[in-house]
Amino acid sequence: MMILQEKEIKKLLGQKEPVLFLDYDGTLTPIVKRPEDAIISDEMKTVLRECAKKFKVAVVSGRDMDDLKSKVNLGNLIYAGSHGFRISGPDGLYNEHEKTSEILPQLDKIEKLMQEVFPAIDSGIQIDRKRYAIGVHYRNAKEKNVPAIIGKVKEIVEKFPEFKTGEGKKIIEVKPDVDWHKGKALRWIMDKLGAADKNKFIPIYIGDDITDEDGFEAIKDFGIGILVGEHGKPTAAKYKLKDVSQVKEFLQTLAKTMN
């Protein structure tokens, strides 16, 4: 169901205060060919600033937290990078998943192996090393090479039992095989903000990709999950927005609703 009208939003919120969770790529910025070119617009920043004056706003992304922070560059927000493995926000809010830093040397080995094999498979592959994950982007690789790229990533990762793979939009990621994801990060943030009382607070989660399903799933019984566009798999989100421009429109209406 599309969600854009002020009266629909007011009805869903009731007397509760929203806590807003936003994915970055495909939600706050359109998907582009190269990750470094995904720049948030000034208009989107303005509306985020407006929202953050009225209620808590978190950006929850597969990107590394430092990359995410420097791209959004707004002081009053909570940032959860690497799918929530590292979180920071105002008033000393901070969390780094405890088990993951121990296994980083293994991730360095995986990265090295990838650097050795992937250039020969396709020159369009981009290896995106983050602190807790490695993204292998194949958006600019030849279509015929994609199965081989995915197969090779899986073959490498099988040798490292402490890691697993996950898929997103034209990306296969290597991440620690621990029970932690965007949905768990959301629940952690709600707790730390003192916003766990479901009678007083309502989480809104907006995302476009498969990894956002963990966020939708985490709040499906008491929050508002909004899928942006399509990711080709079933969704736990009840609501829909067409694209980034509708996300901006929704956020403008939400900010106005909270006057």
Ligand SMILES: O=P(O)(O)OC[C@H]1O[C@H](O[C@H]2O[C@H](CO)[C@@H](O)[C@H](O)[C@H]2O)[C@H](O)[C@@H](O)[C@@H]1O
């Ligand atoms: O959780 P997100 O904020 O959506 O991050 C997921 C991944 O987003 C980025 O990759 C995606 O966007 C790129 C720029 O539009 C695009 O070129 C790529 O094909 C997409 O997969 C980011 O580079 C990754 O690190 C994130 O994991």
